[in-house]
Amino acid sequence: MIEAFTTPGRFWRGNLHCHSTRSDGDLAPERVCHFYASNGYDFICLTDHFVEKYGYPITDTTAYRHDGFTTLIGAELHVPDTALGEMWHILAVGLPAGFARPHAGETGPELAARAAAAGAFVAIPHPEWYTLTAEDALSLDAAHAIEVYNAICAHESGRGGGESHLDALLVAGRRLGAIAVDDSHRYRADALKGWVMVKAPENEPDALLAALRAGAFYASQGPAFEHVSLDETGLVLETSAVDKAYLVGPGSRYAGAHGAGMTRVRFALEKFRGTWCRAVIIDADGRKAWTNPLWLDRS
Ligand SMILES: [Zn+2]
Numbered sequence: 001m002i003e004a005f006t007t008p009g010r011f012w013r014g015n016l017h018c019h020s021t022r023s024d025g026d027l028a029p030e031r032v033c034h035f036y037a038s039n040g041y042d043f044i045c046l047t048d049h050f051v052e053k054y055g056y057p058i059t060d061t062t063a064y065r066h067d068g069f070t071t072l073i074g075a076e077l078h079v080p081d082t083a084l085g086e087m088w089h090i091l092a093v094g095l096p097a098g099f100a101r102p103h104a105g106e107t108g109p110e111l112a113a114r115a116a117a118a119g120a121f122v123a124i125p126h127p128e129w130y131t132l133t134a135e136d137a138l139s140l141d142a143a144h145a146i147e148v149y150n151a152i153c154a155h156e157s158g159r160g161g162g163e164s165h166l167d168a169l170l171v172a173g174r175r176l177g178a179i180a181v182d183d184s185h186r187y188r189a190d191a192l193k194g195w196v197m198v199k200a201p202e203n204e205p206d207a208l209l210a211a212l213r214a215g216a217f218y219a220s221q222g223p224a225f226e227h228v229s230l231d232e233t234g235l236v237l238e239t240s241a242v243d244k245a246y247l248v249g250p251g252s253r254y255a256g257a258h259g260a261g262m263t264r265v266r267f268a269l270e271k272f273r274g275t276w277c278r279a280v281i282i283d284a285d286g287r288k289a290w291t292n293p294l295w296l297d298r299s
């Protein structure tokens with residue numbers, strides 16, 4: 001959690017999950033980049049479906065980088081089979097162009113580990129949308145993060161969340177972060193709804209990828225964490241105007257604060273000592289932002 005607020009640099013806004021005409025998206029890669037750049041994003045990662053049907057695309061967006069806008073190279077990886085007999089979905093942000101297609105019999109966890117070993121920031125996409133089992137989620141031990149919000153899944157199925165999956169992994173001792181994404185295909189109601197704010201010295205692919213892998217980011221649908229700090233009395237959240245703020249941990253441990261237009265909230269940490277907590281803020285329109293977990297078990 002704190003990494004995003006202690007490392008040097010500034011926050012860059014990005015969408016880590018979207019699709020183009022190289023797979024099942026409606027816009028050509030160049031237009032996807034233009035769409036996000038013209039809507040104020042600093043970067044995106046185009047993540048077309050890495051499957052035979054589309055020729056295993058790792059869509060090259062380097063030509064669409066320009067002053068003030070950059071791209072990471074990635075894909076959404078698939079192999080059979082989850083516990084429920086469906087294709088795995090594995091988000092890989094920061095893949096080499098020559099990343100090999102899955103080999104026969106390669107499992108989801110093996111594919112995720114191969115992507116991470118190739119340098120990718122690996123995330124578990126839309127766990128609620130396809131009711132990924134806790135065992136399957138736990139088996140992806142290469143994952144750096146999990147989607148706590150996926151805009152197209154929320155819009156089309158009403159199952160765009162992932163916080164309970166995140167908490168199940170944290171309770172099991174897994175250290176991973178929370179991302180919000182669009183997973184945009186249509187670029188209408190499925191876009192501009194969820195993003196990450198990544199803290200990095202510059203808006204360059206290598207710096208962004210290193211920051212993602214280091215956990216220096218938070219996820220949002222709208223609200224902003226301006227600063228998060230620890231002092232002797234607890235955790236201080238400085239935010240854009242929000243009506244609710246929570247600190248949640250394992251089991252029934254939580255703390256909450258309510259008030260119209262709050263911009264500064266302090267939470268005592270005693271009840272989270274020896275374990276983890278994470279902050280969630282909600283604005284007047286019901287939009288959320290999520291920090292990564294703060295681990296207090298080694299302090
Ligand atoms: Zn997917």
Ligand SMILES: [Zn+2]
Nearest residue numbers: 017019076183
């Ligand atoms: Zn997708």
